[in-house]
Amino acid sequence: MKLGDVDFLRAIENHHRDTRKWACIGYHFLIGRNGQIYEGRPESALGAHVHKHNAGNLGIALLGDFTKELPPQAQLASLEQLLARLRQKYALQPRHVFGHGQLGKTTCPGPALQAWIHRYRLRKS
Numbered sequence: 001m002k003l004g005d006v007d008f009l010r011a012i013e014n015h016h017r018d019t020r021k022w023a024c025i026g027y028h029f030l031i032g033r034n035g036q037i038y039e040g041r042p043e044s045a046l047g048a049h050v051h052k053h054n055a056g057n058l059g060i061a062l063l064g065d066f067t068k069e070l071p072p073q074a075q076l077a078s079l080e081q082l083l084a085r086l087r088q089k090y091a092l093q094p095r096h097v098f099g100h101g102q103l104g105k106t107t108c109p110g111p112a113l114q115a116w117i118h119r120y121r122l123r124k125s
Helices: 005-019 075-090 112-119
Strands: 030-033 037-039 060-064
Touching: 030 075, 060 075
Parallel strands: 030 060
Antiparallel strands: 030 037
């Protein structure tokens, strides 16, 4: 049985609370495969998404495995919209957007999505 996004989000939250003993889900935002954006932690709360680099940033997770393929178009479109809103709110340039693997020792978000993030960071605005 394949889990839907809401079930998957509950599983992530339960893992973060029960196994890692965090107050709640570690990411500020999560984006489902259909492009739906979910709030994890409030933006005002310190995230728990990248070891030793949680201060001064917001964590965004895309649900799925992007080792070989990019996320679905709806998911990428929502990521673009969310990044645009957050960059405007916090006056950030594209170069201030990082993938998980750039801040910690992990294969996340996978080579396909990491390549997309690299191209995104090279944008002028």
